[in-house]
Amino acid sequence: AAFKVVLDYNNGAVAMVLPQILRELNCSVIPLNAAPAEIVMEQDDSTFQAHLQEMGVITSAVKAKIGVFIDSPGERCFIVDETGTLLSHDQAFAVLTHLALSAKKGMVLGPASTSLAFSMIAEQLGGRFVPTKITPGAVLRAAQHSETVLASDGGGGFCWPDFAVSFDAIFTVARVLELLAVSGTSLGALRSRIPQVTHRTAVEFCPWEVKGRVMRTMMERHLKDRVDLTDGVKVFVDDGWVLVAPDPDRPEYYIIASTRDAGHANRLVEEYSQLVRSVVAEAAPQAEAVVET
Numbered sequence: 001a002a003f004k005v006v007l008d009y010n011n012g013a014v015a016m017v018l019p020q021i022l023r024e025l026n027c028s029v030i031p032l033n034a035a036p037a038e039i040v041m042e043q044d045d046s047t048f049q050a051h052l053q054e055m056g057v058i059t060s061a062v063k064a065k066i067g068v069f070i071d072s073p074g075e076r077c078f079i080v081d082e083t084g085t086l087l088s089h090d091q092a093f094a095v096l097t098h099l100a101l102s103a104k105k106g107m108v109l110g111p112a113s114t115s116l117a118f119s120m121i122a123e124q125l126g127g128r129f130v131p132t133k134i135t136p137g138a139v140l141r142a143a144q145h146s147e148t149v150l151a152s153d154g155g156g157g158f159c160w161p162d163f164a165v166s167f168d169a170i171f172t173v174a175r176v177l178e179l180l181a182v183s184g185t186s187l188g189a190l191r192s193r194i195p196q197v198t199h200r201t202a203v204e205f206c207p208w209e210v211k212g213r214v215m216r217t218m219m220e221r222h223l224k225d226r227v228d229l230t231d232g233v234k235v236f237v238d239d240g241w242v243l244v245a246p247d248p249d250r251p252e253y254y255i256i257a258s259t260r261d262a263g264h265a266n267r268l269v270e271e272y273s274q275l276v277r278s279v280v281a282e283a284a285p286q287a288e289a290v291v292e293t
């Protein structure tokens with residue numbers, strides 16, 4: 001594939017390995033920040049986003065097929081399409097899902113919180129989207145299944161189990177270029193074909209000792225409904241689902257709705273946020289009573 005590629009190495013050691021691989025793939029590389037450094041300074045979020053947008057401008061200006069920012073460890077990447085548009089992690093995962101399943105039928109794995117769009121893409125292409133627990137480690141453990149063609153933590157980490165069960169940005173770049181060459185399509189074209197769904201998220205405070213009660217309340221409320229218990233409780237509704245899941249590290253609950261109808265997603269998030277708040281409120285007087293006795 002005689003593609004032009006913009007690569008921001010973030011001064012990581014990847015700059016010592018990837019150029020040779022891309023030369024063998026007959027790619028023309030425009031390198032950014034390619035001098036490996038012992039210490040790579042972290043940028044605050046606004047500076048980093050501006051940095052990525054700048055990479056997008058360069059990608060569009062030089063008419064490159066793709067622009068990629070790779071983090072210093074070489075595990076995660078941020079992708080820009082040929083129009084210079086920075087893809088969100090969900091958009092990048094969706095585009096790569098389309099490429100992977102078009103080339104080989106099988107399973108795509110991602111966190112249970114991942115948008116409804118992924119199930120729709122997989123179904124269109126004769127594959128399956130299988131939810132995992134939300135943590136990156138859980139995604140990689142599940143990726144060992146023999147039918148898995150792609151797995152992602154939803155945060156820029158992509159795992160191709162036919163190569164290695166790990167998040168590998170170097171292989172991701174090579175595989176995406178290969179799949180683009182074979183398919184004859186572009187990232188921008190695939191981005192425009194991502195199914196339109198509404199994905200809403202809210203976070204509610206929940207003391208550690210009340211987390212189990214929230215789960216029990218959810219299960220009791222939906223005994224006869226179709227649910228998925230991969231991580232938290234996901235309740236399926238007519239045009240999507242709502243997920244109520246505990247944060248593993250903080251006294252919080254995530255309420256996530258993914259539906260075809262925007263209004264429905266908003267209503268579901270509010271309804272289940274209120275459920276968490278009410279369970280927490282009911283538990284508070286009982287906790288105080290225990291302390292007093």
